[in-house]
Amino acid sequence: MSFEDWYRADRLPHIFCAGCGNGTIINCTLAAVEQMNWKREETVFVSGIGCSSRAPGYILTDSLHTTHGRAIAFATGVKMANPDLHVVVFTGDGDLAAIGGNHFIHGCRRNIDLTVVCMNNQIYGMTGGQGSPTTPKGALSTTTPYGCAETPFDLCDLAIAAGANYVSRWTSYHVKELEKAVKVGLETPGFSFIEALVQCPTAFGRRNKFRQVADHIEFLKTHSLLRAKRDRLLEKGEPVPEDMFVVGELMRRNRPAIGVKP
Amino acid sequence: MKLVIDENRCKGCNLCTKVCPYHIFREGKKLNRKGIAVPELDRPERCTNCRLRNLYGRQLCGVCQLTCPDQAIHWIDEEPYEPHKVAIEY
Numbered sequence: 001m002s003f004e005d006w007y008r009a010d011r012l013p014h015i016f017c018a019g020c021g022n023g024t025i026i027n028c029t030l031a032a033v034e035q036m037n038w039k040r041e042e043t044v045f046v047s048g049i050g051c052s053s054r055a056p057g058y059i060l061t062d063s064l065h066t067t068h069g070r071a072i073a074f075a076t077g078v079k080m081a082n083p084d085l086h087v088v089v090f091t092g093d094g095d096l097a098a099i100g101g102n103h104f105i106h107g108c109r110r111n112i113d114l115t116v117v118c119m120n121n122q123i124y125g126m127t128g129g130q131g132s133p134t135t136p137k138g139a140l141s142t143t144t145p146y147g148c149a150e151t152p153f154d155l156c157d158l159a160i161a162a163g164a165n166y167v168s169r170w171t172s173y174h175v176k177e178l179e180k181a182v183k184v185g186l187e188t189p190g191f192s193f194i195e196a197l198v199q200c201p202t203a204f205g206r207r208n209k210f211r212q213v214a215d216h217i218e219f220l221k222t223h224s225l226l227r228a229k230r231d232r233l234l235e236k237g238e239p240v241p242e243d244m245f246v247v248g249e250l251m252r253r254n255r256p257a258i259g260v261k262p
Numbered sequence: 263m264k265l266v267i268d269e270n271r272c273k274g275c276n277l278c279t280k281v282c283p284y285h286i287f288r289e290g291k292k293l294n295r296k297g298i299a300v301p302e303l304d305r306p307e308r309c310t311n312c313r314l315r316n317l318y319g320r321q322l323c324g325v326c327q328l329t330c331p332d333q334a335i336h337w338i339d340e341e342p343y344e345p346h347k348v349a350i351e352y
Contacts, residue, residue, distance in 0.1 A: 002321070004336060012271055013332055018298075019275035023331030031328060173281075175328040201275075214280045 003030035006040075011058050016051065019213030021172035021198030025119050026055050028175055028196075029088065032182035036086075043086045046075040048100060051126045051200075052092035052119035069100025072107040075114050079259045083113075086186070093120040097133040097153050108162035111190045113259040117182060118155060118193065121200035129203035140207040155195050160251045165190030167251040171197040171220040174247065181249065190257030197245070263315045263337040264344075265306045271334040274298040278326045278335060284308050287326065307347050311337060 007030070016022050033043065045063040047053035048071035056063030066074040075089045096104050096118050107114065123141055124130040131141040133153040140147060159167045166188040170178040178196055185192030199205060199216035210216035225241065227248030233240050265286070278287040278301055286306055290299035306312060310323045315337065327335045 002336075004333060007333060013273065013334075016331065018273035018332075019277065020331055023333065024277075024329050027328050027330070027333065172329075175281075175325060179328065213275050213277060217277065217280055 003027060003034045006030045006034065006060055008058055008060050014058050015054060017200075017202045019199065019201040020051070020125075021121070021196075021200070022052050022055065022119050024172045024175060025052075025117065025178070025196045025198060026058065026090075028179040029090070029117050029182050030059070031179045032186060033088065035183055036186055038086050042084060043088070044075075044078055045088050045090060046071050046078065047090040048092075048095040049126075050092040050095045050124075051121070052090055052198075053095060055090040069095055069098070070103060071095060072100060072103040072114065072116065076107065076110070076112055076259075079112055079114060083259050083261050087114050088186070089114055089116045091116060091118050092125075093118065093122060093134045093155070094124045094132045097155055097158075101133075105158065105162040108159050108164040108191050108193070111163055111165055111255050111257040113189055113191070113257055115182070115185045115192045116194070117185075118195045119198050120155065120195055121198045121204060122152075123200055123204040125200045125203040129207065139204070141204070156193070156246075156250050159191075159193040163191075163255055164193045164251065165253055165255055165257060166192035166249075167195075168193075168249040169195040169197070169245070169247050171224055171247060172199060173217050173220045174224070177247075184249070184252075188252070189260040190255060263312045264340050265303060265309050265312055266336055266338050267300055267303070268334040268336070269294055269296075269298075269300050271332045272298060272300045273332050273334075274300060275331065276301060277329055277331065281325050281329045283323070283325070284310075305347070 040061045043061045045056035047056050049068040071089050071091050075087045079087050122134050124132050129142045131144040135148045138147040156167050156169050166185050168181040185194050201213050205216050223244045224247040225244040230246050287301040288304045290301050
């Protein structure tokens with residue numbers, strides 16, 4: 001048995017562009033789900049709207065493809081209606097941070113037993129490359145042709161502040177670490193949030209000097225700062241580099257959760 | 263075990279050439295029926311999973327399979343008595 005058995009072989013190859021990282025994140029998530037020994041009938045994948053949210057259509061379990069931004073709201077309903085089900089939510093940054101931001105923070109506040117995998121490609125890829133709440137400062141997109149002037153959302157900090165039980169961030173380069181993080185998230189009772197930064201060669205990379213997919217992967221590799229290293233830098237009082245993002249397990253705690261079977 | 267790239271699924275992003283620790287994948291030059299240059303295998307008998315999967319009874323490495331966004335890379339069992347090349351690395 002490998003994670004490939006969870007795919008609907010007749011639906012592949014999928015619709016994602018060449019070099020899109022979403023397929024990698026689905027691989028890692030399914031590899032983690034595979035290790036949990038869950039039955040297919042008891043696993044549900046929920047998604048909203050966007051590139052990333054096409055993922056459950058390629059997975060051989062029951063799934064919900066819901067309205068824009070409401071994936072966590074629907075998943076809450078699924079979990080409360082039948083707490084025996086294992087619910088995994090696939091979502092993107094436009095889905096989770098922009099239109100579904102409120103559902104996200106209230107999902108964290110209630111600490112409901114879900115695992116949310118956010119594929120953050122830092123742009124609205126499906127609609128043609130508009131700037132999203134997580135577009136980094138200075139990045140070009142169709143709605144920010146002179147460079148994005150706003151401060152991007154840090155989704156992990158948001159989840160920690162709102163009260164999620166498990167929060168971690170990895171990229172599509174760190175596949176093994178991401179697989180382990182998703183597995184810990186699936187095991188943790190309560191809300192677990194895993195943010196995965198992915199490359200988007202068609203909408204983001206094309207406008208931001210990452211024409212080759214490998215260039216963007218190299219960027220993700222070189223600009224990720226491990227959390228332990230960040231902590232060491234802070235301890236020594238040295239400045240943390242501005243252009244780097246922190247990866248690793250950012251929070252693990254035991255707040256009271258709902259939807260957990262006793 | 264034998265390393266196989268599924269030509270129907272591969273979209274030619276060449277991410278596998280980037281992540282393999284042995285650099286087994288090389289950028290392909292010949293276009294296939296769909297107009298995609300599928301990566302070539304450079305001495306695939308060096309692959310850890312090919313050599314030692316059956317000995318250890320579990321998946322080893324497997325980064326290329328996890329990274330491939332199009333699920334095009336997988337391993338198949340060899341036919342009995344398939345000729346092998348011996349690769350010695352110093």
